[in-house]
Amino acid sequence: MSGTRTLVVHCPDWPVLASDPAPTAAVIVVRANRVVAASMAAREAGIEVGLKRRESQRRCPSVQVVDHDPGRDARAFEPVASSLDAVTPGIEVARPGTLAFGTRGPGRYFGGDEPLAERVGWMVSGALGGRWPVRVGIADGSFAALLAAHRAHRRGRSSIVVPPAATPAFLASYPVGTLLEVMEIPDLVDVWQRLGLRTLGHLADLPRADVSARFGRPGVAAHRLASGLDLRPLSARRPAPDLAVTQDLDPPVDRVDRAAFVAKTMADALHARLEADGLACTQVLVEATTEHGETLGRQWRHEGALTAGALADRVRWQLDGWLTGASSSRPTAAIARLALVPVEVVAARGRQLGFWGGETLIDERVWRAVARVQGQLGAGAVTVPEVRGGRSPADRVVRVPVAAVDLAEARPAARLASVVEPWPGQVPAPAPATVLDEPELVGVVDVDGRPVTVSGRAELSGAPAELARVGRPSMALASWAGPWPVDERWWDPVRHRRRARFQVVDQQGTAHLLFVEAGRWWLEATYD
Amino acid sequence: MFDTGPVAVPAPDLAALRQLGDRIRPLSAAAERTLPVPPAFADLIPQGGLVRGSTITTSGSAATSLALALAGPATAAGSWCAVVGLAHLGLLAAAELGVALERTLLIADPGPQEWAATVAALLDAVEVVLVQPGHRLTPTVQRRLVARARDRGSVLIGAGGRTEVWAEQPDLSVGSGRSTWEGVGVGHGRLRARRVEVAVAGRRGAVRPRTTELWLPGPDGQIAVAPSVARAAPAVAPAPLLDAG
Numbered sequence: 001m002s003g004t005r006t007l008v009v010h011c012p013d014w015p016v017l018a019s020d021p022a023p024t025a026a027v028i029v030v031r032a033n034r035v036v037a038a039s040m041a042a043r044e045a046g047i048e049v050g051l052k053r054r055e056s057q058r059r060c061p062s063v064q065v066v067d068h069d070p071g072r073d074a075r076a077f078e079p080v081a082s083s084l085d086a087v088t089p090g091i092e093v094a095r096p097g098t099l100a101f102g103t104r105g106p107g108r109y110f111g112g113d114e115p116l117a118e119r120v121g122w123m124v125s126g127a128l129g130g131r132w133p134v135r136v137g138i139a140d141g142s143f144a145a146l147l148a149a150h151r152a153h154r155r156g157r158s159s160i161v162v163p164p165a166a167t168p169a170f171l172a173s174y175p176v177g178t179l180l181e182v183m184e185i186p187d188l189v190d191v192w193q194r195l196g197l198r199t200l201g202h203l204a205d206l207p208r209a210d211v212s213a214r215f216g217r218p219g220v221a222a223h224r225l226a227s228g229l230d231l232r233p234l235s236a237r238r239p240a241p242d243l244a245v246t247q248d249l250d251p252p253v254d255r256v257d258r259a260a261f262v263a264k265t266m267a268d269a270l271h272a273r274l275e276a277d278g279l280a281c282t283q284v285l286v287e288a289t290t291e292h293g294e295t296l297g298r299q300w301r302h303e304g305a306l307t308a309g310a311l312a313d314r315v316r317w318q319l320d321g322w323l324t325g326a327s328s329s330r331p332t333a334a335i336a337r338l339a340l341v342p343v344e345v346v347a348a349r350g351r352q353l354g355f356w357g358g359e360t361l362i363d364e365r366v367w368r369a370v371a372r373v374q375g376q377l378g379a380g381a382v383t384v385p386e387v388r389g390g391r392s393p394a395d396r397v398v399r400v401p402v403a404a405v406d407l408a409e410a411r412p413a414a415r416l417a418s419v420v421e422p423w424p425g426q427v428p429a430p431a432p433a434t435v436l437d438e439p440e441l442v443g444v445v446d447v448d449g450r451p452v453t454v455s456g457r458a459e460l461s462g463a464p465a466e467l468a469r470v471g472r473p474s475m476a477l478a479s480w481a482g483p484w485p486v487d488e489r490w491w492d493p494v495r496h497r498r499r500a501r502f503q504v505v506d507q508q509g510t511a512h513l514l515f516v517e518a519g520r521w522w523l524e525a526t527y528d
Numbered sequence: 529m530f531d532t533g534p535v536a537v538p539a540p541d542l543a544a545l546r547q548l549g550d551r552i553r554p555l556s557a558a559a560e561r562t563l564p565v566p567p568a569f570a571d572l573i574p575q576g577g578l579v580r581g582s583t584i585t586t587s588g589s590a591a592t593s594l595a596l597a598l599a600g601p602a603t604a605a606g607s608w609c610a611v612v613g614l615a616h617l618g619l620l621a622a623a624e625l626g627v628a629l630e631r632t633l634l635i636a637d638p639g640p641q642e643w644a645a646t647v648a649a650l651l652d653a654v655e656v657v658l659v660q661p662g663h664r665l666t667p668t669v670q671r672r673l674v675a676r677a678r679d680r681g682s683v684l685i686g687a688g689g690r691t692e693v694w695a696e697q698p699d700l701s702v703g704s705g706r707s708t709w710e711g712v713g714v715g716h717g718r719l720r721a722r723r724v725e726v727a728v729a730g731r732r733g734a735v736r737p738r739t740t741e742l743w744l745p746g747p748d749g750q751i752a753v754a755p756s757v758a759r760a761a762p763a764v765a766p767a768p769l770l771d772a773g
Contacts, residue, residue, distance in 0.1 A: 365654075428718060437616065511707075
C-alpha cells in the first residue's frame with residue numbers, strides 16, 4: 001500500500017513572482033513584519049524566510065519591500081492553473097504557487113512519468129512567460145512529491161521523479177521539521193526532536209499503533225506522511241450530493257466583491273450543513289457559471305479543515321483570477337451561478353471556540369461585517385493598523401489591507417511593544433491624534449513678519465511668532481520648541497528626507513507638529 | 529376558640545427586607561449594559577460608563593483624543609472597534625490612549641450615499657464605532673442607526689467634526705474647552721502633558737453639565753483628573769456643545 005502517484009508543480013517564492021519584479025532585483029515579500037518570500041538576489045544577500053523586515057534591510061539596504069497580498073498571489077496563479085486544465089481535470093491548488101494532481105491518466109497519455117514532468121514543466125513555464133523557474137516533483141503521495149520539487153529547486157533541475165515504491169527511502173533522510181510545510185504541528189515536531197526522532201525515517205519506523213496511542217490523530221497523520229502514504233485518512237469518503245451549496249445570482253454579478261460576499265454566506269451555509277452532520281471539509285470544488293454557460297471549476301485543498309472564512313477567501317481568489325485574468329480566458333458575461341461542492345470530508349473534531357486563541361464567536365461576526373463592507377465599498381476599503389519602526393508618527397503605524405492579515409490570529413505586529421529597536425530622532429510621546437497623510441504647506445513668520453528660515457546648522461533666522469494656514473486666520477504662537485534636525489536614508493536618492501521638526505502651541509492652546517524641508521514649512525500633525 | 533385579643537406583629541426586619549429586595553431586582557445589572565471608560569471619566573459620566581446603544585459626540589480642542597480615550601478601555605477589554613472615515617486619525621495616539629490596535633478596523637470614507645449602510649453594517653458586528661460624518665445626517669437616518677445600536681448593544685461615537693451634522697441631540701456630549709500644554713517654553717522643551725477642561729452633558733440623567741479638568745495625557749502618559757490650579761481669572765467656559773441652530 002502506498003500513496004497515489006502525484007505530480008506537484010511548485011513555483012518557488014511565488015509571492016515574489018506575483019508582484020512582478022524586475023528579473024534581477026532583490027525583492028522580499030513581508031507579512032506582519034516578517035519575510036515570507038525572497039527573490040534570488042535577496043537570498044544571495046543573506047535574507048531568509050522568517051527574518052524580520054529591519055534585519056533584512058540591514059543585510060541588503062537596497063532590497064525592495066512588498067506587502068503580502070494573498071489576493072494578488074492567487075490572481076496571478078490562476079493562469080498557471082488553467083494552463084494545466086488541458087492535461088487533467090483533477091488539479092488541486094493547495095496555495096498559490098503550488099498545485100498537485102494524480103498522474104495515472106496523464107502519465108499514461110504522455111508515456112511515462114519523465115515525459116509528463118517535462119511536458120508539464122514546459123506548459124507552466126509557457127504560462128509564466130518563461131521568466132521564472134518551475135519545479136516539478138513526482139512521487140507517491142503529494143507530500144513526497146512536494147519535497148521532490150523542493151529538491152529539484154535546490155539542485156537546479158527542472159524536475160525530479162522518485163521511482164514507484166522508492167518513496168519511503170526518499171523521505172527517510174529528511175528532518176521531521178519538513179512536516180511543518182504541510183501540517184501545523186510545531187509542538188509535536190519539537191517533542192519528536194527532543195525524543196531523538198530527528199528524521200522522517202525514524203518516525204516511519206515506529207509502529208503505527210504506538211504512535212496513535214502516544215501522539216493521537218495528528219501523530220498518525222504525520223506517520224502516514226512520513227511513510228510515503230497519502231494524508232487522506234481511510235475515513236475520507238465522497239459526501240452525499242445534497243451537501244453542496246448552490247446559489248443562482250440574480251442579477252448576475254460581474255464584480256468580484258459582490259460575488260465574494262455571496263460566497264461568504266454560502267461558505268457559512270456549507271459549513272453549518274457539514275457541521276450538522278459532524279463533518280469538516282478538506283477539499284472543496286468551487287464552480288462558477290456565467291450567463292453564457294462558461295464554467296470555471298477549481299478544486300481547493302487545505303491541510304486542516306477549511307473554515308468558512310478560508311473558503312470565502314478561496315472563492316474570491318478564484319473569481320478574481322478569472323474575471324481579471326488574461327483576456328483570452330476571461331468570461332464574456334457576468335456570473336450567474338456559484339456552487340460549492342465538498343469533494344472530500346472527514347469527521348469533524350468539533351471547534352474549540354476561543355480556547356487557545358482560536359476562533360471566537362465575536363470574530364465570526366467581525367469577519368462577516370468586513371466581508372459585507374468590502375462588498376459595498378471594495379476590497380481595499382478595509383484596513384487594519386500595523387506597527388512599524390520609524391521616526392515620524394505617520395511612519396510608525398501604517399494601514400495594511402485586511403486581506404493580508406488573519407483577524408482570528410493573535411497579531412503581535414499590531415502592538416506597540418513589537419518594535420524593540422531604538423530609533424534615535426523619533427518624535428517623543430505623546431503622539432498627535434491627527435496625522436495628515438500629505439503634509440500641509442504653511443507659513444511661519446517671526447515678529448517682524450519675515451519668514452523664519454533654518455540654516456544647515458539648525459540655526460533659526462528668528463523666533464517663530466505666527467503660523468499661517470491656507471483658509472484659516474493666522475494664529476499667534478504662544479510657545480515653540482525645536483529645531484530637531486533629522487536626516488533619513490541619505491543613501492537613497494529617492495527616499496532621502498532632510499527635515500527639521502518643531503512643536504508649536506498657538507494662542508488657543510492647540511499644538512502642532514511642523515517641519516522645515518528645503519526651505520518651506522509644512523504641517524505634519526496636530527495634537528487634537 | 530379564636531384569640532380575640534390584639535395580635536402582636538413582629539417589627540419588620542429591615543435587613544431581611546433589603547436582602548429580599550436585592551434578590552428580586554432585575555437580573556441585568558447596569559454594569560453589564562455599559563462599556564468601561566477610563567477611571568478619570570467615571571465621575572463625569574452619569575452611568576459610570578458608555579451605555580450600550582447610546583450615541584456620544586466629542587467636540588472642542590481635544591475632540592479626537594477624547595473619542596479615543598473613551599473607546600480605549602472597551603477595546604482593551606476585548607471589544608472590537610471600527611473607525612469609519614477619519615483618514616487622518618493618529619493611530620499611534622490611539623494606541624497610547626489605550627485603544628487595542630489588534631482589534632481595530634479602519635474603513636475608508638464611504639461617501640454620503642453608502643455612509644449609513646456601512647455604519648449600520650458595522651454597528652451589527654463591532655461594539656464601538658467611531659465616525660466623523662462629512663455630511664448632514666437626516667433625523668431618519670440617525671434614528672435608524674441609534675435603533676440598530678440599541679438593538680445590538682453597540683456604541684456610536686462621533687469624534688469631532690462639525691456638531692451640526694447630527695440631526696438630534698446625542699445621548700452624551702463630551703466637550704473640551706481650552707487646552708494647556710506643559711513642557712514647551714519659548715524655544716526649548718517639548719510637549720509633555722496637557723490639561724484640558726472637559727464638560728459632559730447629556731439627554732438622560734445629567735442635564736446639568738459636569739465639568740472637570742483632566743490630564744489628557746498626563747506627565748506619565750495616563751489620563752487622570754488634574755487637581756485644579758487656583759486661577760486669578762474666572763473659570764473658562766467650555767466651548768458650546770451643540771449649536772442651537
